[in-house]
Amino acid sequence: FHAKSNTHLFIFLSARSPMYSLLSHTLDGLATIRALEKEEVVMERFHDFLNQHTRSTYLYKASSKWFAFRLQSFLYLLFIPMILLSVPLSTYLNTSLLGLSVAYISNLTFVFNYIIRLSAEVESLMISAE
Numbered sequence: 537f538h539a540k541s542n543t544h545l546f547i548f549l550s551a552r553s554p555m556y557s558l559l560s561h562t563l564d565g566l567a568t569i570r571a572l573e574k575e576e577v578v579m580e581r582f583h584d585f586l587n588q589h590t591r592s593t594y595l596y597k598a599s600s601k602w603f604a605f606r607l608q609s610f611l612y613l614l615f616i617p618m619i620l621l622s623v624p625l626s627t628y629l630n631t632s633l634l635g636l637s638v639a640y641i642s643n644l645t646f647v648f649n650y651i652i653r654l655s656a657e658v659e660s661l662m663i664s665a666e
Contacts (some may be wrong), residue, residue: 555585600656607652611645 562569562578569578618641622634 555582555589558582558585596660600653603656604649604653607649611649615641615645 558578558581562582569575619638622638626634
């Protein structure tokens with residue numbers, strides 16, 4: 537999974553730079569573009585770059601949502617047996633401690649999910665600096 541997400545991230549970040557560089561070059565040479573009456577050509581190139589950027593952004597967001605769904609499913613697969621095991625163990629163990637452990641595990645699943653997603657976002661921001 538990690539290699540695929542890095543590939544998608546690299547596509548996303550490399551797709552951003554042509555659009556921004558075209559915008560910068562267009563603003564620098566605006567007088568020349570207007571003098572040669574090439575506004576339509578520049579607009580067409582910009583729309584092509586914008587479409588490419590939108591496709592890569594959509595792919596990046598879709599893979600991020602897919603990763604979040606898979607991570608949440610994995611955490612629920614760990615959380616549900618804990619809840620189901622706490623019912624029969626309530627006769628042998630202190631019920632307040634079982635309730636507290638279920639509450640802590642519930643909070644830890646959300647914190648774990650947040651940390652993993654945040655680390656993936658930090659990695660994407662670090663790669664974008666390259």
